[in-house]
Amino acid sequence: MSVAKEKRSRIRDAIREGALQEFARNGLAGTSTQAIADAAGITKAQLHYYISSKEDLYQEILGHIFSEWRSLFFISSSGDDPETAIRDYIARKVRHALEHPEFSRLFVNEMARGAPEMAEHWDRLRAATEEASAVIRKWIAEGRIAPVDPLLFQIHMWAVTQHYAEYEVQTRVLMGVAPQAPLDAGRITEEVTQLFLIRCGLMQVERAA
Amino acid sequence: MSVAKEKRSRIRDAIREGALQEFARNGLAGTSTQAIADAAGITKAQLHYYISSKEDLYQEILGHIFSEWRSLFFISSSGDDPETAIRDYIARKVRHALEHPEFSRLFVNEMARGAPEMAEHWDRLRAATEEASAVIRKWIAEGRIAPVDPLLFQIHMWAVTQHYAEYEVQTRVLMGVAPQAPLDAGRITEEVTQLFLIRCGLMQVERAA
Amino acid sequence: MSVAKEKRSRIRDAIREGALQEFARNGLAGTSTQAIADAAGITKAQLHYYISSKEDLYQEILGHIFSEWRSLFFISSSGDDPETAIRDYIARKVRHALEHPEFSRLFVNEMARGAPEMAEHWDRLRAATEEASAVIRKWIAEGRIAPVDPLLFQIHMWAVTQHYAEYEVQTRVLMGVAPQAPLDAGRITEEVTQLFLIRCGLMQVERAA
Amino acid sequence: MSVAKEKRSRIRDAIREGALQEFARNGLAGTSTQAIADAAGITKAQLHYYISSKEDLYQEILGHIFSEWRSLFFISSSGDDPETAIRDYIARKVRHALEHPEFSRLFVNEMARGAPEMAEHWDRLRAATEEASAVIRKWIAEGRIAPVDPLLFQIHMWAVTQHYAEYEVQTRVLMGVAPQAPLDAGRITEEVTQLFLIRCGLMQVERAA
DNA sequence: GATGAATGAGGGTTCATTCAT
DNA sequence: TATGAATGAACCCTCATTCAT
Structure with missing residues (x-):
């Protein structure tokens, strides 16, 4: 019985x-x-x-992605200091984009269609974003980071990190990385982190030469 | 004769x-x-x-997009000073993303598929990017902007601006803008511009409160 | 006027x-x-x-073929002696098969379909065949050729000669003749003629070695 | 299980x-x-x-015909004496032409097109024909039949017998046989056999009256 | 006359889904 | 459960023919 259940579960995962x-x-x-049957x-x-x-399978997977992302894709409201929170967020997100690009690709594809299947998820997304915005606003109010538009600041971090999943092919071409070789996660994370830390005054611009 | 030609041209455009x-x-x-016939x-x-x-129609449109983008999507190598060049680039690109989001959506969709139809375009893209990188490197060498990774700097500007086309639906939800109403291009352009100008030392972070 | 007519006529021929x-x-x-327009x-x-x-064009061509054949495809009832009549018939028919194989091919194709368009031509065909049969029967009665089934004798001459048009490709392969090179009309005519002349006693079998 | 298999097999046959x-x-x-679906x-x-x-179905059927024919359509190289071999061959071939005229019709149709799908079969056909030619040459050398062109002798037997399949409609008209009634196989076989046996000296021409 | 454009019917084929075993 | 078979709807595309210019 348990064996049968396990098999069924394995098939569902596949x-x-x-x-x-x-x-x-x-x-x-x-x-x-x-194609799905073959892949499974x-x-x-x-x-x-x-x-x-x-359609239902698609919906289910979309929901699956969504729930996985709630933990990943928002600046944590835990007690971290701003720099740690931002560094962690970007590192986590870049890693995820490089390791599981399919998530982002399915997501952006759904956006392109006008996201008809997302209706039920918007509320939760907005709430989570607003929560993070509140954290950022608090940081600003406490003078811990420079003033930024909290919402756009989040959107831009999201945009830049997602990009590496969505445009992987193009990025490979531009960076001169062969199809199977890994992209340089360190270089990417570093540069992205600088972009946003500098923006909110948590890091200084290198002096021009 | 001319009438017929015009009609044909109108149909082709449709x-x-x-x-x-x-x-x-x-x-x-x-x-x-x-669906295409209906839309036309x-x-x-x-x-x-x-x-x-x-397939041929798809290819043609892809090529069309590509050639339009060559003028739009790279930092001009004209004699502009860095700030003007970056400001112009971002403004141009944001406007385009908001007015013609379909371009980006088709593009990102093609990326998701592994960009099988893009093969012939990669060389030109790489060349144009490299040209822009050279300009940025020159700016750095001349001490006009702070050191940045020239390629990633471009990629990130691209990523952030593209995002507004690709995730328009989500952006509307998060910004609380109704489906038909226009997004606030000024707010977006402003914040994106700050992000990148601050990054390369062309603008100062506002003092924290 | 006459020029226009001539042009029209040339197009019709094409x-x-x-x-x-x-x-x-x-x-x-x-x-x-x-395909027809291109060919023309x-x-x-x-x-x-x-x-x-x-359909009408097809019909017209079928009729055209048919009328051309009436003169070609039956043993002449003129005063020729049997050998001359048979020799002439076979030579004429082999030459025609090699030079205008399309006629036979269209014809056999029509037969394969059950010859639905031929209905109106059957009577004339039967009449012409019967006429030729009468000639043959007369020859037999006069002791000028050995007894044969007059109808089948005709059918077989027709069959053998047509074959070179219909199976040209295969004949080329078997005779080892390249696609564009001419088939050996002499060899073919000779052997076919012998076959039928020997059959009706107008030629002797070569002694076995 | 076996029932299912049988059904599948029946459908495939249909x-x-x-x-x-x-x-x-x-x-x-x-x-x-x-049309095929309806017929099946x-x-x-x-x-x-x-x-x-x-296309694949067509190819398969062509191959099927071809392999069936290999046993039917060549003078056997078994130890038969010439007369038996020729008599058998003609009888076999006439019977087949009358019973399965579709085979020949499909074949001749393929020839008309230039036999584009036959390329792979030519070698085997040529080999089999050459084999039969060798037998005939041996008969001639041994003085068992009169000298004939071995290849053309085969081609002509083929031509005459095929004819009854390809021109069935016309033959019916000329012989005055109603559409559903059987053609007189005996009369045909007899006359065809005489034609070829007489040609190679294995039968004497009847004395003219 | 000649030609680019249009069209309704049908061509071969695929597909998501259901059914029987 | 699992799987061959079946199906109606769709899909991309071609065709013979007509129409307007």
Whole structure:
């Protein structure tokens, strides 16, 4: 019984994983259930035994991504000092973008479609963002960082870090990194961190030569 | 004669426009020729009279985007001083992202697929980027801006400005702007400009309160 | 005026010629009006100005072939002696098969379809064949040739000679003749003639070695 | 299980049979998958579940015909005496032409197109023909038959017997046989056999009256 | 006459989903 | 559960023919 359950669970994971890859690559409409079944190593008929429809599977995965991101994608409101919070956030986010680019790709694809499936998630996103904005505003009020637009500051950090997932191919071309080789996470994290720490006065610009 | 030519030209434009919208929304595979025809206000058979195939139309539009971008998307190597060059670049790019978000959306979608149709364009992109990097390096060498990684500096400006096109829906939600209302281009341009000018020492951080 | 007429006539000939080639190659259903127009060196719209429909053009060509054949394809009932009549017939037919194989190909293709368009021609064909049979029967009655089945005798001459048009490709392969090089008409005519002359006692078998 | 397999096998046979009929009638280009599906008594979508493409199905059938013919269409090199070998060959071939005329029709249709799909079969055909030619040459050398051109002798036997399949409609008209009634196989076989036996001295011409 | 444009029907094929076993 | 088979709707595209200029 437990063995059967475990197998079922393994198949479900394989489906989620395969579907994520395929949806991220080709979008909802551009992905065939056959492709998902192949990626999961099962037959198409078997796939339809585990899912109710392609759309539902897509929805489920979107929700999955969303919940994973809530922990990852917002400046923590824990007691960290601003610099630590920002450094951690950027490092975490860059690492995630390089290791799991499919998440971002599926996400941006959904945005391109006008995010019809996201309606139910917007409230939670807005709330989490507002929470982080409050933290930033507090930092500003306490004189711990220079004044910034809290919302746009977050959006820009998000934008820059996401970019490495979404434009991986282009970044490889521009940085001269071969398809399979890893991108230089250190160089990226360093430069991104500087950009935002300097912006809010937590780091000084190097003197010009 | 001229009337006929004009009509033909109008139809061709309608096709390009409609196809751009649809491809940007649903990608190559996810877009049906019926949808393109509808968007262009013509019949499917008529569409196929004007194009040779969906793939070719896609390619043509991709090339179109690419050539438009060459003028828009790189820091000009003209004699501008660094601040003017950066300000202009960001303003131009933000405006474009807000007015023609489909361009970026089609582009990021193509990236997600691994950019199979871009092969022929990479060389030109790399060359243009390298040219801009040379300009930035010169600025650094001349002590006109603080040292930055020239390539990543460009990538990040690109990332932040593109973001407003790609994540328009989300941005609206977070900024509380209704679907049809315009986003606050001034606020965005201002904050983005500050981010990058401060980074390279061309603007000072406001003193914390 | 006469010049215009001549041009029109030239176009009509080009259409017939082109259509014959195409129909012979790909059959009625398998031939597109575009292909015919191309072969005739005109536009598709222009073609439809000259013909009323693809089917009608096909019919016309079939009739054309048929009338050309009436003179070619039956043993002449003129006063020739049997040997001359048979020799002439075979020589004429082999030459025609090698020079205008399209005729036979279109014909056999029509047969394969059940010859739905031939209905009106059958009577004339049967009459002509019967006429020739009468000649043969007379020859037999007069003791000028050995007894043969007059109808089958004709059918077999027809079959063997047609074959060189219909199976030209295969014959080339078997005889080792390159695609553009001419088939050995002399060898073929000689052997075919012997076959039928020997059959009706007008030529002796070579003694076995 | 076995029932399912049997059903599948029956469907496959129905497809092959239906496709053969349709292809023989209208050629590759002129045959629609709908027509094949109808002939096989299945839906178009079902057809495409069993075949990979129309072209592949055509190829498969062509190969099928070809392999069936290898045993049928060459003078056996077994120890038969010449007369038996020739008599058997003709009888076999006439029977086949009358019973399975579609084979020949598809074949001749393929020839008309220039036999683009036959490339891979030519070698085997040439080899088999050459083998039979060797047998005939041996017969001649041994004085068992009169000298003939071995290749053309084969071609002509082939031509005459094929004819009854390819021109069945015309033959019916000329012989006055109603569409469904059987052709007189005996009369045909007899006359064809005489033609070739007489040619090679294995039978005497009847004395003229 | 000639031609670019248009169109309704149909071409081959794929697909998400269901069904029977 | 799992899987071959089936299906109706769609998909991309071509075609014979007509129309307007």
